[in-house]
Amino acid sequence: MPRYAQLVMGPAGSGKSTYCSTMVQHCEALGRAVQVVNLDPAAELFSYPVMADIRELIEVDDVMEDESLRFGPNGGLVFCMEYFANNFSWLEESLGHVEDDYVLFDCPGQIELYTHLPVMKQLVEQLQQWEFRVCGVFLVDSQFMVESFKFISGILAALSAMISLEIPQINVMTKMDLLSKKAKKEIEKYLDPDMYSMIEDSTNILKSKRFKKLTKSICGLIDDYGMVRFLPLDRSDEESINIVLQHIDFTIQYGEDLEFKEPKECEEDKSPLVDEYFQDHVDE
Numbered sequence: 181m182p183r184y185a186q187l188v189m190g191p192a193g194s195g196k197s198t199y200c201s202t203m204v205q206h207c208e209a210l211g212r213a214v215q216v217v218n219l220d221p222a223a224e225l226f227s228y229p230v231m232a233d234i235r236e237l238i239e240v241d242d243v244m245e246d247e248s249l250r251f252g253p254n255g256g257l258v259f260c261m262e263y264f265a266n267n268f269s270w271l272e273e274s275l276g277h278v279e280d281d282y283v284l285f286d287c288p289g290q291i292e293l294y295t296h297l298p299v300m301k302q303l304v305e306q307l308q309q310w311e312f313r314v315c316g317v318f319l320v321d322s323q324f325m326v327e328s329f330k331f332i333s334g335i336l337a338a339l340s341a342m343i344s345l346e347i348p349q350i351n352v353m354t355k356m357d358l359l360s361k362k363a364k365k366e367i368e369k370y371l372d373p374d375m376y377s378m379i380e381d382s383t384n385i386l387k388s389k390r391f392k393k394l395t396k397s398i399c400g401l402i403d404d405y406g407m408v409r410f411l412p413l414d415r416s417d418e419e420s421i422n423i424v425l426q427h428i429d430f431t432i433q434y435g436e437d438l439e440f441k442e443p444k445e446c447e448e449d450k451s452p453l454v455d456e457y458f459q460d461h462v463d464e
């Protein structure tokens with residue numbers, strides 16, 4: 181049986197941990213079992229039950245306090261992630277093997293992990309060896325996406341994660357509940373962006389010719405890939421959570437090989453009902 185994984189990535193504060201707890205609650209309501217693994221060695225609190233926590237293996241504070249290493253918070257995190265990459269056996273033991281595993285990995289927010297450091301790619305390869313079908317879920321904060329320049333930088337971050345990890349990726353714009361009605365309308369054009377009209381909007385205000393040319397080439401590159409779209413996520417709206425989940429399930433083909441299971445409520449009172457049914461027919 182294949183196993184399923186979501187690698188929840190994105191810049192610091194984009195809402196990764198909140199996304200994981202929202203998904204857990206949503207899946208619980210649907211009667212689906214979903215587990216979460218915390219992969220952020222600097223995490224302090226999260227509001228979901230964890231199946232495994234990287235801090236059991238290594239913690240950023242310990243690395244920073246180590247006299248011989250003397251790392252700051254970012255160097256400390258990179259050190260922790262490299263240590264993790266050399267100790268995947270810890271993850272293998274923690275994951276165990278449950279039938280129809282579906283695991284969310286809550287990743288750290290340092291963007292360099294997704295753009296040029298090898299650890300996330302190594303993690304993906306390892307998960308694939310353990311028969312996981314992995315979908316990248318890249319989150320960006322909608323608050324920072326309402327202007328075209330910020331949007332272009334967000335889209336480039338999502339694109340570089342997509343290219344370096346080589347897995348299907350769903351990009352999600354989070355915190356839509358915080359936007360005003362006007363801003364929501366405004367952001368619609370960024371969900372499925374037409375980069376060429378964005379070039380016109382954004383380059384008009386630029387004075388430097390070279391900068392204009394560079395912006396045009398970047399927009400052209402994004403458009404050539406044609407793979408960067410965003411799904412809006414409003415955590416207060418079940419329908420929007422469901423749409424995101426359906427897109428992810430579709431990319432990893434979740435549900436195709438699932439065995440039929442009796443719904444929980446029915447299991448308890450199944451036997452009396454079935455017994456009664458047969459009893460009635462025997463009596464006839």
Ligand SMILES: Nc1nc2c(ncn2[C@@H]2O[C@H](COP(=O)(O)OP(=O)(O)OP(=O)(O)O)[C@@H](O)[C@H]2O)c(=O)[nH]1
Pocket residue numbers: 190191192193194195196197198199220287288289290354355356357358413414415
């Ligand atoms: N209103 C609203 N707030 C959100 C949402 N998602 C996250 N937040 C808030 O944004 C802040 C950061 O959220 P986190 O889930 O911790 O973000 P993160 O990406 O895990 O952050 P790091 O792990 O530090 O990189 C918290 O104060 C959350 O309450 C959302 O959908 N709506």
Ligand SMILES: [Mg+2]
Pocket residue numbers: 196197198220223286287
């Ligand atoms: Mg977090």
